[in-house]
Every structure is written in structure tokens, then in C-alpha cells.
Amino acid sequence: MKSASTVYRKLIKLANGGVKGLKHGNTGKRPHNKFAPDKEKKIAELMAGKYSSLHPALAVKYLLKEEGIKVSEEYIRRLLNKFAGETKTGNVAKLHPLRRRRGAFGDLIQIDGSPHYWLGVDGPMFTLLVFVDDATGIITAARFFETETSVGYRTLIRDHIHRYGIPAAFYSDRSGVLTPACGKDDKTARSQYERVCSMVGIEPIFALSAQAKGRVERLNRTLQGRWPKELVMLGATDMASANALLPRLIAEYNEEFGRVPRDPEDAHLQVKTDELPDIDRKCALWITRRLSKNLTCSYQGKILQVTGVANRRNWMYKEVHVIDYDYADGRLEMSCNGILLDFKIHERNSPAIEREPVPPKAIDWALDPIMKIRRQLQAAKKEDK
Helix, strand or coil: CCCHHHHHHHHHHHHHHHHHHHCCCCCCCCCCCCCCHHHHHHHHHHHHCCCCCCCHHHHHHHHHHHHCCCCCHHHHHHHHHHHHCCCCCCCCCCCCCCCCCCCECCCCEEEEEEEECCCCCCCCCEEEEEEEECCCCCEEEEEEECCCCHHHHHHHHHHHHHHHCECCEEEECCCCCCCCCCCCCCCCCCCHHHHHHHHHCCEEEECCCHHHHHHHHHHHHHHHHHHHHHHHHCCCCCHHHHHHHHHHHHHHHHHHHCCCCCECCCCCECCCHHHHHHHHHHCCEEEEEECCCCCEEEECCEEEEEECCCCHHHHCCCEEEEEECCCCCCCEEEEECCEECEEEEEECCCCCCCCCCCCHHHHHHHHHHHHHHHHHHHHHHHHHC
């Protein structure tokens, strides 16, 4: 029902101007915020051609950045609906309560892998590994890999620490590359990812469902909608060129979607420059081996032999770690109880391997285990006959 004042106002307009006086004063006038016809035509041409593959949010970004035209997402949405000859109403999605963001930058880093056709449906499928801070929503590290692998995650851990320091915790799913492959019964088993987290002081937290780490899941959907189109527009043709463009895309995303944390104090532990080589070493691949009597162990078809130790017998049968910088230049190191050892690399059956000399009185001691194995083989052959 109209109020009394509205009725009196209408009566006055009717008395002064008749029926025409009841019309709104702006009737027939062009809205002040409406684009000029030539500008509307230009936007329509751009959306029908150059930016035809972009969704409204991304189109708004590139229209302003590349063309200097500022429009709203709703305007582009209506324009696209007009092209399609339909009006989209859609259904209201069911709402789920969201976990409150962490307070400080570096409190919690959500990590995940996203396989997708990142260069369009006609391009190859590869995987984006991405780290996103829970408090600010910014991408702290990301890189494309052929698939989701341990070396990929260890590479991004190194990248994150080099740039920001050591965060308090990582939040991930229970992917096979992040958890031990030997099963739940072996409580002492650790994946390479868990070993790195333990050595550098990061708490690995595993989600029970994909919905639990919803922020990184939503980030993946957002990036799958934006980055393939942007990468193609920017000229990426393979995974290497896509990785070269990632710093630009990450910076633009963080500027657009990053937010200020509730707690201004950074939760990262800062790493000094002279400590970075040790971080690189911890992020490498560590493989456990046991030295032989000749202080040798095998790794990837080669023989590694420890050299330069004072008392060889003290090192016989020691457990060592072969450290493979598989995420960088592939160089090898060997460590035992925190001590880096000197070693040589030999091909298998190489005569260059230094064998410990056997004293004359120890010939029997050296031959006994060999003859034991020989007698077992001879007995097995007799049984076969």
C-alpha cells in the first residue's frame, strides 16, 4: 500500500501536468553509466573474438588490463547470455560451514596436485602442484610436473622455504607419494615427504577427505578455469614454457585474491643464507644403504665406495644414506650419522674398486663364507638331478 505522502505527491503531479506528469523524470533518457554504442560494439566484438574463451571474471581482468575498458562481471555475463540466447538462473548451491582461516601467514600451508589439460583440451595433460597459505590465500609455490611425484613436492618445499622460511604445518591428502607405501602396520615407515618435514621441522597433517582441505580444492577449480586460457593467450606451447610463465600468473593471482591475515606476525621460521645448502640437502632424496667389507654400496646400477677414512674396519657394514639431488642437478652425496663422507663412483665389475687386502693368516676366515654359499649351490644342483 502506498503511503499518504506518496499519494499526495502523485495527486500534485497529476494536477500540475496531467497524466504525462506522472511519468518518471528520467523516462526516455539514456542512463549516465551506459556505454556509448561504439564502445558496446567494441566490447561485443572482443568477447565474440579475442576473448571468446574467457569466463566473465577473467574477461573483466583482460578487458581492463589489455584494452583499458572497465566493465562489471554482470555486464559480461549478460552479454554472454545474449550471445547464447538464454538466461541462466541456476540453482543455489548447498552451503557448507567453512572452517575459519588460520590467523598468521605460515601457520598452515595447504598442498595438493591437480592433473588437468593446462594448455587446453588439445594439449597434453600434466599436473600442477600448488602450495597455498591458509591465512592469506596466496599461492606460495607452484610448478607443473608430468605427474604427482615425491620429487615435485620436495622441489616445492625447497622453493617455499627459500622464499618465505619454514612454515608450521602442511595440510594434504593421503596421496601415495606423501604417505608410506608399505601399509599401516609398519609404524616406523616414513615417506620421503614425511622425512623432509621431520628434518626441517614442519608438521605434516593429513586430511581425512578432500572437503577438509577445501581451500586448496577450490583454488584448483579456479586455476583450472583461468590458467589454461591465459597460458594459451600468453603463448605457452609445452610444460617448460608454461612453467616459465607461472611466476607472472602467481603474482597476478596473489595481487587479486590475496588477503591480509588477522595476525600480522609471520609464523615462518626464517632461514639464514648459509643454512640454505642444508635445507637443499634435506629436501633431496635419501636412500639407506649398508656398506660392504670393501666400504661399497650399490645405487642405480653403480658402485659407491667410501674413501679417505682413517680406520676402514670401523666403517665396515655401517648404515649410510645416499643423498640424491634428484630435484636439482642430480649430484650425489653420502652421509653417516650426520657426517658427509668422501666416495668414488665405479661402474659395476670395475677393477678400480679398492678391495681390502686379506692377510695370509686370514685366508680361511675370508674363504669360509664363500665356500658355505658354494656348497649350498652344489647341494641344490644335486637335488635338481
